[in-house]
Protein backbone atom coordinates (compact mmCIF):
# COMPACT_ATOMS: atom_id res chain seq x y z
CA UNK A 1 0.00 0.00 0.00
CA UNK A 2 1.06 3.61 -0.51
CA UNK A 3 1.48 5.20 2.92
CA UNK A 4 1.72 8.99 3.10
CA UNK A 5 3.45 10.86 5.92
CA UNK A 6 2.76 14.61 5.56
CA UNK A 7 4.41 17.36 7.56
CA UNK A 8 2.35 18.51 10.55
CA UNK A 9 0.63 21.88 10.06
CA UNK A 10 -0.59 22.85 13.57
CA UNK A 11 1.25 25.87 15.00
CA UNK A 12 4.58 24.87 16.59
CA UNK A 13 3.87 21.17 15.93
CA UNK A 14 7.18 19.52 15.14
CA UNK A 15 6.44 15.81 15.51
CA UNK A 16 6.48 13.33 12.66
CA UNK A 17 4.23 10.26 12.75
CA UNK A 18 6.79 7.69 11.55
CA UNK A 19 10.56 7.90 12.13
CA UNK A 20 13.02 6.33 9.65
CA UNK A 21 13.38 3.04 11.62
CA UNK A 22 9.60 2.50 11.34
CA UNK A 23 9.60 3.45 7.66
CA UNK A 24 12.31 0.85 7.02
CA UNK A 25 10.11 -1.88 8.55
CA UNK A 26 7.11 -0.87 6.41
CA UNK A 27 9.21 -0.78 3.25
CA UNK A 28 10.62 -4.21 4.16
CA UNK A 29 7.01 -5.47 4.41
CA UNK A 30 6.43 -4.38 0.81
CA UNK A 31 4.78 -1.00 1.28
CA UNK A 32 5.66 2.27 -0.40
CA UNK A 33 6.18 5.13 2.08
CA UNK A 34 5.85 8.69 0.77
CA UNK A 35 7.24 11.31 3.13
CA UNK A 36 6.81 15.05 2.65
CA UNK A 37 10.14 16.87 2.38
CA UNK A 38 11.36 18.17 5.78
CA UNK A 39 8.55 16.33 7.66
CA UNK A 40 11.03 14.93 10.21
CA UNK A 41 13.46 17.82 10.35
CA UNK A 42 12.22 19.40 13.60
CA UNK A 43 12.34 15.98 15.29
CA UNK A 44 15.95 15.64 14.19
CA UNK A 45 15.37 13.33 11.19
CA UNK A 46 16.67 14.48 7.81
CA UNK A 47 15.19 13.62 4.42
CA UNK A 48 18.40 11.68 3.73
CA UNK A 49 17.66 9.37 6.70
CA UNK A 50 14.15 8.69 5.35
CA UNK A 51 15.58 7.98 1.89
CA UNK A 52 18.13 5.59 3.44
CA UNK A 53 15.19 3.82 5.13
CA UNK A 54 13.56 3.33 1.73
CA UNK A 55 11.06 6.22 1.69
CA UNK A 56 10.28 8.39 -1.30
CA UNK A 57 10.51 12.10 -0.49
CA UNK A 58 7.80 14.21 -2.14
CA UNK A 59 8.10 17.99 -2.34
CA UNK A 60 4.69 19.02 -0.98
CA UNK A 61 1.67 17.97 1.06
CA UNK A 62 -0.34 18.10 -2.20
CA UNK A 63 1.92 15.44 -3.71
CA UNK A 64 1.73 13.19 -0.62
CA UNK A 65 -2.09 13.34 -0.32
CA UNK A 66 -2.54 12.90 -4.07
CA UNK A 67 -0.45 9.68 -4.20
CA UNK A 68 -1.09 7.97 -0.86
CA UNK A 69 -4.03 5.77 0.16
CA UNK A 70 -3.26 5.56 3.87
CA UNK A 71 -2.44 8.93 5.48
CA UNK A 72 -0.54 8.60 8.76
CA UNK A 73 -0.06 11.84 10.65
CA UNK A 74 0.09 13.05 14.25
CA UNK A 75 -2.57 15.70 14.89
CA UNK A 76 -6.05 16.12 13.51
CA UNK A 77 -6.27 17.66 10.02
CA UNK A 78 -6.71 21.43 9.92
CA UNK A 79 -7.62 23.68 7.01
CA UNK A 80 -4.72 22.90 4.63
CA UNK A 81 -4.93 19.12 5.19
CA UNK A 82 -8.72 19.07 4.92
CA UNK A 83 -8.57 20.58 1.46
CA UNK A 84 -6.35 17.68 0.35
CA UNK A 85 -8.25 14.75 1.88
CA UNK A 86 -10.45 12.65 -0.44
CA UNK A 87 -13.10 9.98 0.05
CA UNK A 88 -10.71 7.12 -0.83
CA UNK A 89 -8.27 8.07 1.95
CA UNK A 90 -7.87 6.04 5.13
CA UNK A 91 -6.80 8.57 7.77
CA UNK A 92 -4.90 7.46 10.88
CA UNK A 93 -4.04 10.16 13.47
CA UNK A 94 -5.24 11.81 16.69
CA UNK A 95 -8.70 13.26 15.97
CA UNK A 96 -10.35 14.34 19.27
CA UNK A 97 -13.71 14.85 17.56
CA UNK A 98 -15.85 15.11 20.73
CA UNK A 99 -15.14 18.82 21.35
CA UNK A 100 -14.90 19.56 17.61
CA UNK A 101 -18.23 19.04 15.79
CA UNK A 102 -17.04 21.20 12.88
CA UNK A 103 -14.17 18.79 12.12
CA UNK A 104 -16.58 15.84 12.43
CA UNK A 105 -18.85 17.47 9.85
CA UNK A 106 -15.96 18.21 7.47
CA UNK A 107 -14.68 14.61 7.64
CA UNK A 108 -18.21 13.28 7.02
CA UNK A 109 -18.57 15.61 4.03
CA UNK A 110 -15.32 14.29 2.56
CA UNK A 111 -16.63 10.74 3.01
CA UNK A 112 -13.35 9.14 4.06
CA UNK A 113 -12.66 6.57 6.78
CA UNK A 114 -10.84 7.88 9.84
CA UNK A 115 -9.33 5.81 12.64
CA UNK A 116 -8.43 7.91 15.70
CA UNK A 117 -5.30 6.97 17.65
CA UNK A 118 -7.00 7.90 20.92
CA UNK A 119 -9.89 5.47 20.49
CA UNK A 120 -7.90 2.36 19.48
CA UNK A 121 -8.47 -0.07 22.36
CA UNK A 122 -6.30 -3.08 23.22
CA UNK A 123 -7.11 -5.18 26.29
CA UNK A 124 -9.14 -2.35 27.80
CA UNK A 125 -6.25 0.12 27.39
CA UNK A 126 -5.58 2.96 24.95
CA UNK A 127 -2.16 2.00 23.54
CA UNK A 128 -1.85 4.94 21.16
CA UNK A 129 -2.89 7.59 23.66
CA UNK A 130 -0.60 6.24 26.38
CA UNK A 131 2.79 7.37 25.03
CA UNK A 132 1.60 10.94 24.51
CA UNK A 133 -0.16 10.96 27.89
CA UNK A 134 3.09 9.81 29.50
CA UNK A 135 4.90 12.72 27.88
CA UNK A 136 2.12 15.27 28.51
CA UNK A 137 2.00 14.42 32.22
CA UNK A 138 5.74 14.96 32.55
CA UNK A 139 5.83 18.08 30.35
CA UNK A 140 2.93 19.67 32.30
CA UNK A 141 4.88 19.46 35.56
CA UNK A 142 8.11 20.65 33.92
CA UNK A 143 6.24 23.66 32.51
CA UNK A 144 4.55 24.32 35.84
CA UNK A 145 7.86 24.33 37.71
CA UNK A 146 9.01 27.07 35.33
CA UNK A 147 5.80 29.12 35.49
CA UNK A 148 5.86 29.09 39.30
CA UNK A 149 9.04 31.19 39.06
CA UNK A 150 8.43 34.82 40.01
CA UNK A 151 10.10 35.93 36.76
CA UNK A 152 7.37 34.10 34.85
CA UNK A 153 4.54 35.69 36.85
CA UNK A 154 4.21 32.80 39.30
CA UNK A 155 4.18 32.87 43.09
CA UNK A 156 7.94 32.34 43.33
CA UNK A 157 7.85 28.82 44.74
CA UNK A 158 10.41 26.08 44.21
CA UNK A 159 8.07 23.11 43.80
CA UNK A 160 10.16 20.66 45.81
CA UNK A 161 11.21 23.24 48.43
CA UNK A 162 14.52 23.04 50.31
CA UNK A 163 15.22 22.27 53.99
CA UNK A 164 13.69 25.10 56.02
CA UNK A 165 11.17 26.14 53.35
CA UNK A 166 7.74 24.81 52.45
CA UNK A 167 7.25 22.19 49.73
CA UNK A 168 4.78 22.81 46.91
CA UNK A 169 1.34 21.18 46.79
CA UNK A 170 0.18 19.57 43.57
CA UNK A 171 -3.40 18.48 42.85
CA UNK A 172 -3.98 16.03 40.02
CA UNK A 173 -7.46 15.39 38.64
CA UNK A 174 -7.49 11.97 36.98
CA UNK A 175 -4.99 9.31 38.06
CA UNK A 176 -4.60 7.53 34.73
CA UNK A 177 -1.55 7.52 32.48
CA UNK A 178 -1.06 11.31 32.25
CA UNK A 179 -1.93 11.81 35.92
CA UNK A 180 0.48 9.10 37.08
CA UNK A 181 3.31 10.54 35.02
CA UNK A 182 2.64 14.04 36.37
CA UNK A 183 2.57 12.60 39.89
CA UNK A 184 5.86 10.76 39.32
CA UNK A 185 7.62 13.97 38.28
CA UNK A 186 6.14 16.18 40.99
CA UNK A 187 6.72 13.61 43.74
CA UNK A 188 10.32 13.02 42.64
CA UNK A 189 10.96 16.73 43.07
CA UNK A 190 9.61 16.59 46.62
CA UNK A 191 6.13 18.11 46.23
CA UNK A 192 3.11 16.88 48.21
CA UNK A 193 0.81 15.36 45.61
CA UNK A 194 -2.93 14.70 45.97
CA UNK A 195 -4.52 12.83 43.07
CA UNK A 196 -8.26 12.35 42.51
CA UNK A 197 -10.01 9.64 40.52
CA UNK A 198 -13.16 7.50 40.61
CA UNK A 199 -11.29 4.26 39.96
CA UNK A 200 -9.88 2.42 43.00
CA UNK A 201 -7.31 0.72 40.74
CA UNK A 202 -6.07 4.07 39.44
CA UNK A 203 -5.80 5.38 43.02
CA UNK A 204 -3.86 2.27 44.09
CA UNK A 205 -1.49 2.63 41.13
CA UNK A 206 -0.78 6.31 41.74
CA UNK A 207 -0.20 5.84 45.48
CA UNK A 208 2.26 3.05 44.74
CA UNK A 209 4.54 5.48 42.86
CA UNK A 210 5.83 7.34 45.93
CA UNK A 211 4.99 7.92 49.62
CA UNK A 212 4.34 11.64 49.07
CA UNK A 213 1.38 10.88 46.78
CA UNK A 214 -2.13 10.54 48.23
CA UNK A 215 -4.94 9.11 46.10
CA UNK A 216 -8.50 10.23 46.94
CA UNK A 217 -11.95 9.62 45.51
CA UNK A 218 -13.01 12.49 43.27
CA UNK A 219 -15.83 13.88 45.44
CA UNK A 220 -16.55 17.50 44.54
CA UNK A 221 -16.08 18.65 48.17
CA UNK A 222 -12.75 16.83 48.46
CA UNK A 223 -11.46 18.44 45.26
CA UNK A 224 -12.68 21.86 46.46
CA UNK A 225 -10.82 21.45 49.76
CA UNK A 226 -7.55 20.43 48.08
CA UNK A 227 -7.77 23.31 45.60
CA UNK A 228 -7.62 25.87 48.45
CA UNK A 229 -3.97 24.94 49.11
CA UNK A 230 -2.84 23.97 45.60
CA UNK A 231 0.20 25.59 43.99
CA UNK A 232 -0.10 23.47 40.86
CA UNK A 233 -3.16 21.69 39.40
CA UNK A 234 -2.99 19.16 36.59
CA UNK A 235 -6.22 18.15 34.79
CA UNK A 236 -5.97 14.64 33.33
CA UNK A 237 -9.38 12.91 33.30
CA UNK A 238 -10.66 10.94 30.35
CA UNK A 239 -13.90 9.30 29.33
CA UNK A 240 -12.67 7.70 26.09
CA UNK A 241 -13.99 9.46 23.00
CA UNK A 242 -16.31 11.75 25.01
CA UNK A 243 -16.10 15.32 26.25
CA UNK A 244 -14.24 15.63 29.55
CA UNK A 245 -16.46 16.23 32.61
CA UNK A 246 -15.87 19.63 34.27
CA UNK A 247 -14.68 18.61 37.73
CA UNK A 248 -13.00 21.85 38.79
CA UNK A 249 -15.31 24.87 38.89
CA UNK A 250 -14.46 28.56 38.51
CA UNK A 251 -15.16 29.00 42.26
CA UNK A 252 -12.55 26.35 43.07
CA UNK A 253 -9.98 28.10 40.86
CA UNK A 254 -10.81 31.42 42.57
CA UNK A 255 -10.11 29.75 45.93
CA UNK A 256 -6.57 28.76 44.84
CA UNK A 257 -3.76 30.96 46.20
CA UNK A 258 -2.74 33.63 43.66
CA UNK A 259 0.28 32.95 41.46
CA UNK A 260 -0.49 29.24 41.12
CA UNK A 261 -0.38 27.20 37.93
CA UNK A 262 -2.96 25.03 36.16
CA UNK A 263 -2.28 22.75 33.19
CA UNK A 264 -5.35 20.98 31.82
CA UNK A 265 -3.98 18.10 29.78
CA UNK A 266 -7.52 16.93 29.01
CA UNK A 267 -8.10 20.15 27.02
CA UNK A 268 -8.00 18.02 23.86
CA UNK A 269 -11.31 16.53 25.03
CA UNK A 270 -12.63 19.95 26.07
CA UNK A 271 -10.88 20.15 29.46
CA UNK A 272 -11.94 19.22 33.01
CA UNK A 273 -11.39 22.68 34.50
CA UNK A 274 -14.09 25.31 33.98
CA UNK A 275 -11.64 28.18 33.41
CA UNK A 276 -9.48 26.42 30.81
CA UNK A 277 -9.40 27.27 27.12
CA UNK A 278 -7.27 25.86 24.34
CA UNK A 279 -3.87 27.49 23.74
CA UNK A 280 -0.80 26.60 21.70
CA UNK A 281 2.93 26.94 22.18
CA UNK A 282 3.04 30.39 20.51
CA UNK A 283 1.19 31.77 23.54
CA UNK A 284 0.80 28.86 25.96
CA UNK A 285 -0.48 30.54 29.14
CA UNK A 286 -2.99 33.14 30.31
CA UNK A 287 -4.09 34.37 33.74
CA UNK A 288 -7.65 33.89 35.01
CA UNK A 289 -8.75 34.27 38.66
CA UNK A 290 -5.12 35.12 39.55
CA UNK A 291 -3.87 31.72 38.36
CA UNK A 292 -1.74 30.93 35.33
CA UNK A 293 -3.55 28.54 32.94
CA UNK A 294 -1.94 26.32 30.29
CA UNK A 295 -4.31 24.66 27.82
CA UNK A 296 -1.89 23.50 25.14
CA UNK A 297 -3.61 20.81 23.09
CA UNK A 298 -0.35 19.29 21.88
CA UNK A 299 1.86 19.34 24.98
CA UNK A 300 4.22 16.63 23.64
CA UNK A 301 4.92 19.00 20.73
CA UNK A 302 7.48 20.65 23.05
CA UNK A 303 9.65 17.54 22.89
CA UNK A 304 9.18 16.36 19.30
CA UNK A 305 12.16 14.03 19.18
CA UNK A 306 11.05 12.09 22.26
CA UNK A 307 7.41 12.21 21.14
CA UNK A 308 8.05 11.09 17.55
CA UNK A 309 10.12 8.14 18.74
CA UNK A 310 7.49 7.06 21.31
CA UNK A 311 4.53 7.55 18.96
CA UNK A 312 6.14 5.89 15.97
CA UNK A 313 6.90 2.72 17.92
CA UNK A 314 3.37 2.58 19.35
CA UNK A 315 1.51 3.06 16.05
CA UNK A 316 3.75 0.88 13.87
CA UNK A 317 1.95 -2.46 14.55
CA UNK A 318 -1.36 -0.81 13.67
CA UNK A 319 0.04 0.84 10.50
CA UNK A 320 1.16 -2.66 9.43
CA UNK A 321 -2.40 -3.94 9.98
CA UNK A 322 -4.07 -0.98 8.21
CA UNK A 323 -1.73 -1.27 5.26
CA UNK A 324 -2.08 -5.05 5.19
CA UNK A 325 -5.71 -4.69 4.11
CA UNK A 326 -7.40 -7.02 6.64
CA UNK A 327 -7.80 -4.39 9.33
CA UNK A 328 -11.61 -4.59 9.35
CA UNK A 329 -11.17 -7.94 11.12
CA UNK A 330 -8.95 -6.40 13.83
CA UNK A 331 -11.17 -5.48 16.83
CA UNK A 332 -8.74 -2.92 18.30
CA UNK A 333 -8.75 -0.94 15.04
CA UNK A 334 -12.50 -1.39 14.52
CA UNK A 335 -13.05 0.29 17.89
CA UNK A 336 -10.85 3.15 16.73
CA UNK A 337 -13.01 4.03 13.70
CA UNK A 338 -14.64 7.43 14.27
CA UNK A 339 -15.89 8.26 10.78
CA UNK A 340 -16.81 5.92 7.92
CA UNK A 341 -18.71 6.44 4.69
CA UNK A 342 -19.77 10.00 5.54
CA UNK A 343 -21.09 9.09 8.99
CA UNK A 344 -19.90 9.34 12.58
CA UNK A 345 -19.76 5.76 13.87
CA UNK A 346 -17.95 5.85 17.24
CA UNK A 347 -20.49 5.24 20.05
CA UNK A 348 -19.02 7.95 22.34
CA UNK A 349 -19.58 10.51 19.60
CA UNK A 350 -23.15 9.39 18.96
CA UNK A 351 -24.36 9.59 22.57
Ligand SMILES: NC(=O)c1ccc[n+]([C@@H]2O[C@H](COP(=O)([O-])OP(=O)(O)OC[C@H]3O[C@@H](n4cnc5c(N)ncnc54)[C@H](O)[C@@H]3O)[C@@H](O)[C@H]2O)c1
Pocket residue numbers: 118126129130132133134136173174175176177178179196197198199202218236237238239244245247264265266267268269296297298299300
Ligand atom coordinates in the same frame (compact mmCIF):
# COMPACT_ATOMS: atom_id res chain seq x y z
N1 LIG B 1 -2.98 18.08 25.82
C1 LIG B 1 -2.19 17.13 25.34
O1 LIG B 1 -1.21 17.41 24.66
C2 LIG B 1 -2.49 15.70 25.62
C3 LIG B 1 -1.55 14.70 25.37
C4 LIG B 1 -1.86 13.39 25.73
C5 LIG B 1 -3.08 13.08 26.31
N2 LIG B 1 -3.97 14.10 26.50
C6 LIG B 1 -5.27 13.89 27.15
O2 LIG B 1 -5.08 13.66 28.53
C7 LIG B 1 -6.29 13.08 29.03
C8 LIG B 1 -5.93 11.91 29.96
O3 LIG B 1 -5.40 10.85 29.18
P1 LIG B 1 -4.91 9.51 29.87
O4 LIG B 1 -4.21 8.72 28.82
O5 LIG B 1 -4.20 9.80 31.14
O6 LIG B 1 -6.28 8.80 30.19
P2 LIG B 1 -6.50 7.55 31.18
O7 LIG B 1 -7.70 6.86 30.70
O8 LIG B 1 -5.26 6.80 31.39
O9 LIG B 1 -6.82 8.28 32.57
C9 LIG B 1 -7.97 9.05 32.75
C10 LIG B 1 -8.43 8.89 34.17
O10 LIG B 1 -9.58 9.73 34.35
C11 LIG B 1 -10.39 9.07 35.28
N3 LIG B 1 -11.74 9.63 35.26
C12 LIG B 1 -12.69 9.56 34.29
N4 LIG B 1 -13.81 10.20 34.66
C13 LIG B 1 -13.56 10.68 35.91
C14 LIG B 1 -14.33 11.42 36.85
N5 LIG B 1 -15.58 11.80 36.58
N6 LIG B 1 -13.77 11.73 38.03
C15 LIG B 1 -12.50 11.37 38.32
N7 LIG B 1 -11.71 10.67 37.48
C16 LIG B 1 -12.25 10.33 36.29
C17 LIG B 1 -10.35 7.61 34.87
O11 LIG B 1 -10.77 6.76 35.92
C18 LIG B 1 -8.87 7.46 34.52
O12 LIG B 1 -8.11 6.96 35.60
C19 LIG B 1 -7.09 12.69 27.79
O13 LIG B 1 -8.08 13.66 27.52
C20 LIG B 1 -6.06 12.70 26.70
O14 LIG B 1 -6.64 12.90 25.40
C21 LIG B 1 -3.69 15.38 26.16
